[in-house]
Amino acid sequence: MSLKIEIHSFSYKKGGIPKDNTGNGGGFAFDCRGILNPGRIDEYKQQTGCDVGVQNYLETVTEMPKFLELVKSIVSINIDDYIARNFENLQINFGCTGGQHRSVYSAEKIAAFIKEKYPQTVVTLQHDEQPQLNHQ
Template sequence: MQSKLNIEIHSFSYKKGGIPKDNTENGGGFVFDCRGILNPGRIEEYKIQTGNDIGVQEFLENKTEFPKFFNSIKSLLSISIENYLSRGFENLQINFGCTGGQHRSVYSAIKTAQFIKENYPEANVSIHHDEQLQLNLTSASSN
C-alpha cells in the first residue's frame, strides 16, 4: 500500500525564527516570501490581529496584491503536488514568511491548506504557525 503524501505548511517570521528546518531529511520544499504584499500590521486596527482574523483576511483579499500572489502559488504547488503524488513521494514542506509571522504568512498558510485539502484529498495536510502558537490548536482541530 502506497503512503500518503504528507504536506507540512509553516508560517514564520524572517525577523524572529527564520526559515523552518525540514525535519524529513528531504532538504527542500517551497519558501514563499510574503513581504511583497502590503502589511496589514502597519494599520492600527489590524496590529493585534492575525491572518486568522476576518478583518485581516478581507484587507489582504481586497486591498493588496494577495489574490494575484496566491494564484501564482497555487499554480506552482499544483505542479509539484501532482508530480509527488504520481511518484509516491511521502513529504513536502511549504513555508510562508513575512516580517513578524503574524498576518500575511499566517493567512497564506491557511489559504494554502484549504486549497490543498479541496483539490488533493489524498494528501495529509498539517499547518504550523511558528510565531502564532495559539493558532496551532485551531489548525490542528480543523485537519
C-alpha cells in the same frame, strides 16, 4: 502511502525559514513581504491573518489574491508530480516580517486549497510565531 504536506507560517526576523525534519532538505519558501502589511495599520496590529478584518484587507487592498493564485499553480505542479512518483513529504513555508498577518493568511488559504484539491494527502499546518492558532 499518502503524501504528507507540512505547511508553516513563519517570521523572517524571528526564526527564519523552518527546518525540514524529513531529510529532504527543504521545500517551498514563499516570501510574503512584497504584499502590503496590514500590521502597519493600527486596527490590525493585534490581529492575525485568521481575523476577518485582516483577511478583508489582504483580499481587497493588496495583491494577495494574485500572489496566492500563482502559489497554487506552482505547488500543484509539484504535488501532482510527487503523488505520481509516490514521494512521501513536501514542505511549504510562508514568511513575512513578523509571522502574524500575511504569512498566517497565506498558510491557511493554501492548506485549505490543498485539502480540497488533494484529499488523498495529509496536510499539517504550523504557525511558528502564532502557536495559539495551530489546529489539526
